[in-house]
Amino acid sequence: MLEVKALDKSYSSSTIPFRKKSTKVLENISFRINKHETLCIVGESGCGKTTLAKCLVNLEKPDNGRIILEGRDVTFPDRKTLSFLHTKVQMIFQNADTSLNPRHLIYDSLAEPLRLQCQNEDNVRKRVLQLLNHVGLSEEHLHRYPHQLSGGQNQRIAIARSIALHPDLLIADEITAALDVSVQAQILQLLKTLKKEMDMTLLFISHDLALVKRIADRVAVMQEGKIVEINDTNEVFHNPQSPYTKQLISSMSKLSLNNHDLK
Template sequence: MTSPLMEIRNIKKYFKVKKSFFNDKNQYVKAVDDITFDINKGETLGLVGESGCGKSTLGRTVTRLYDPTEGSIIFNGKDISSINDKELKPYRKDMQIIFQDPFASLNPYMTVKDIINEPLDSYGVSKKDREDIIFKLLQKVGLNKEDIYRYPQEFSGGQRQRIGIARALSVKPKFILCDEPTSALDVSIQAQVINMLKDLQQEFGLTYLFISHDLSMVRHISHRIGVMYLGKLVELTRSDKLYKKPLHPYTKALLSSIPIADPDLAQSRDRQILKGDVPSPINPPLGCRFKTRCKFRMEKCNNVEPEFKEVEDGHRVACHIY
């Protein structure tokens, strides 16, 4: 077992809702609500769940793009949850982000050289070393030397994401948040990017938090996987174990939705279709948040929130069934 690089303790992120003519009370969107987990050095922790469950908000909170409402973020032994921007700057160097949309995350008025040079300049890398670093990074991500004078709009989506990856690697980070880095790419390109991320992790000893809604993709890259629902973490375990033996009813429903190429096998498997809508994160249900869509609902679920606890070796789940 390696030691944790990042320890997230009871983290919350609430967004205030503007008052209106019909509602003059203070209300908050509870995007991330009391989540605790660790990310070990050199591992990839996958994070999955429906759109709007709080995955990206959690990722941006633990990297301090958002200030947490409550809780602590311990990075490499230091609590960074409440330090100011000046104190945070050396930690930002070790925490980089690969954004979801390569079409929006790169400045169209900057060349590739300028894009990758920007973090190098921010952290005082000498000018004479920068061009050599940029050339090597482009080679690592499968681009050419000649590309440094081109602009983002001259590249395909997959190539733009490679530029984003090179930018994230430029300051030699320890941790990278991958916020759905393949969702805007063609399927054929997704596999190339994922395999490249795995190779880079091996070469540089990187740690990833990999956020995605593609359950097959997450399985391929992650060592452990966490499942989120309505701002809460409901299950966390090893990748292979989650797919072989899911425990939470929500996880079972998610996994049963993965398409299978064999039509006979697809027809014979037990599909668990969720009924009803996801409740509002402004007024989440009391007790278990999944109770409104769960066929195993019991009386206890109505008013007692299930504890997120270890029920098997390395397998944590928040469900009264266990």
């Protein structure tokens, strides 16, 4: 479905001319995501997970490398390729409060991507209600602003918005990080159900190994901008190869792993 080849990305760490020092944030990242699988990316804060996801949806430009989506090069997309990319791939961000427009009613946030498809307003309204239903919310939430919903409800809206146009690949970046454990579990279950119902592929980014263990088919472990290990979930958890993965796994208490072990 998606293949990433030797991706590099640097950020300039100073705005002073002639003193620009660039810091490598992604280095030689290569992996692929197979159709219908859930690939999880784990790694400590600042290792480049969000930057990688942003490169995949063209919110950041890589310095080098290639991103191939269903056989089509989408690394530096022209308008037509960008629209192909956006119909195929959607991303849900770390913090729903900032990804939803605070001045838009929930109805408009959900209607916006549908209107872009030139649907008439009756159809838009029907689809918005359908989407709400999909994510377990009701009509009463439609005429509120994001600040009038809970964090978990906002994250449901962000999920509804991301699936509005039936993407094939959904990228979820730390979407449960700001939620309490019981709401985390609900959102995770929702994502699993939607993935199955809509035949989607999932790239799930998290630093929470216990969550990853529950949801991943394969796991990629990142450290300082590099993928140090990528393998089936069982292998990564029970037979980790890289010293960094071993350290991550051992630092996670056995108790918490077993508590979360619902897969």
